[in-house]
Amino acid sequence: MAIARVLAEFSTQIPSSDLPRQAVDHAAMLIASTLASAAMGAGLESSEIVRRIARERGGRPEASIWFAAGPKLPVSDAAQVNAVMSDAAASDDSDLRNIVHAGTTLVASALAMAERTGASGEEVLAAIVLGYEAAGRIGEAVTPGFRARGFHGCVIAIFAGAVAAGRLLQLDAAQLAQAIALSATSIGGLMAAANTSVAREYHAGLAAMLGIQAVLAAQRGYKAEESILETRNGFFEVYGGVNATVAGNGVTRDLGQSWDIIADMAIKLVPGGHPYHALAEAAANAAKAADVIPEAIASITVSRPGLTALTGPRHPGDLIEMAHSPAYFLAAGAVDRDFSWIHATADKISDPVIHQLIDKIRVGSPTYRRRRALPARRYSNDTNNGWPGQHEHRICAKGSGGLRYRLGRCRYQIPGPGAAGRCPRRANRGEPCNHPSPSRCQPSLEPD
Numbered sequence: 001m002a003i004a005r006v007l008a009e010f011s012t013q014i015p016s017s018d019l020p021r022q023a024v025d026h027a028a029m030l031i032a033s034t035l036a037s038a039a040m041g042a043g044l045e046s047s048e049i050v051r052r053i054a055r056e057r058g059g060r061p062e063a064s065i066w067f068a069a070g071p072k073l074p075v076s077d078a079a080q081v082n083a084v085m086s087d088a089a090a091s092d093d094s095d096l097r098n099i100v101h102a103g104t105t106l107v108a109s110a111l112a113m114a115e116r117t118g119a120s121g122e123e124v125l126a127a128i129v130l131g132y133e134a135a136g137r138i139g140e141a142v143t144p145g146f147r148a149r150g151f152h153g154c155v156i157a158i159f160a161g162a163v164a165a166g167r168l169l170q171l172d173a174a175q176l177a178q179a180i181a182l183s184a185t186s187i188g189g190l191m192a193a194a195n196t197s198v199a200r201e202y203h204a205g206l207a208a209m210l211g212i213q214a215v216l217a218a219q220r221g222y223k224a225e226e227s228i229l230e231t232r233n234g235f236f237e238v239y240g241g242v243n244a245t246v247a248g249n250g251v252t253r254d255l256g257q258s259w260d261i262i263a264d265m266a267i268k269l270v271p272g273g274h275p276y277h278a279l280a281e282a283a284a285n286a287a288k289a290a291d292v293i294p295e296a297i298a299s300i301t302v303s304r305p306g307l308t309a310l311t312g313p314r315h316p317g318d319l320i321e322m323a324h325s326p327a328y329f330l331a332a333g334a335v336d337r338d339f340s341w342i343h344a345t346a347d348k349i350s351d352p353v354i355h356q357l358i359d360k361i362r363v364g365s366p367t368y369r370r371r372r373a374l375p376a377r378r379y380s381n382d383t384n385n386g387w388p389g390q391h392e393h394r395i396c397a398k399g400s401g402g403l404r405y406r407l408g409r410c411r412y413q414i415p416g417p418g419a420a421g422r423c424p425r426r427a428n429r430g431e432p433c434n435h436p437s438p439s440r441c442q443p444s445l446e447p448d
Contacts, residue, residue, distance in 0.1 A: 003230050016123065016126035019130075027132075037104070041091075046084060061073065062078065083109070083205045109212055110164040112165075127165075171215065180229075181225055184228045185224060280333035280339035280343075283331070300357070
């Protein structure tokens, strides 16, 4: 049976009452997070442009545009506009495995379709849980390959919106399998554009719109290649560069036994790329512990496994650059002893005190500390038992009095097909890499 059909049967047949309470709670949390981010992004130029285009085009009144008066729009247009708003603020959710903002596309699609169909709250929450599960499993199969090949996370997020919308439209398994297949061959998006421009939120809007259009087409009998995920030159091979058989087995293994929306969904408390939030918190904690004013800070040293240089713009000039600047997160945390929504405003991004401190940041020697192995997830096999490695990093702020303050730890997971039995990060200590795909030994820590 095709992978798309297996996912479709699971997503259409499981009763809402069988979903774990925690998964449903996380779905509600995801709605709140997406709406909060959209409220902040509603007034940004990219949101206004897409909203204006949709208004001018008009059409059947099916779903509302968030935070805007006016007539309703067709369901796919409303989902597109709302997804752009949420993603524009750089404060939407993030998948801990691959930095995919599945919740933006998922919630925008689910709420728009629910408004069209009159679905209940229980039905919406169930659709969100199942949409996240489908996208999470497909995404994990092509992580980190899709990022290494330059693709943006929208190529994963589209599946979340499509599955949720399909369930709310009450597609049967055969129809939803076609919606998944159509989604796989409909979406694209380049990371290089998302990292440097508002193409990032444009991607989110396209994922929502195209996913719903795939659902509507499948409902009417449109048929694609149902095995497109696992076929030769299909989704897994092209986007992930992985063995399609291994990837497919991982996607369908133990469906219903664990839930990605519980294990892998991260809700941002502040805007920006989630890998950098720990940096801001660490710098703020160091500054508070030392009780040091910005002018007295001689240097800030940051180190963690594999980190040899800071990525992104050193001195950001706008929201997009801020979201991708670990240097800004470090300096802002140290200056204000905090990091919050205000640090995404133009005044803070241009704060001269923060920019002066940015010039005092340096990268120290990579740290390494072997911690306990975490349980294997979906992509181990009999001959090559995979496990995600867990590592600890230190971030130190050095004040004028010579204080070095130790700050917390982070978890680094190595997911994906065929992970080897010992941690591939050992290659950093001069030991040979024991991973079947050596490129996987270099994690991608750049957010989008």
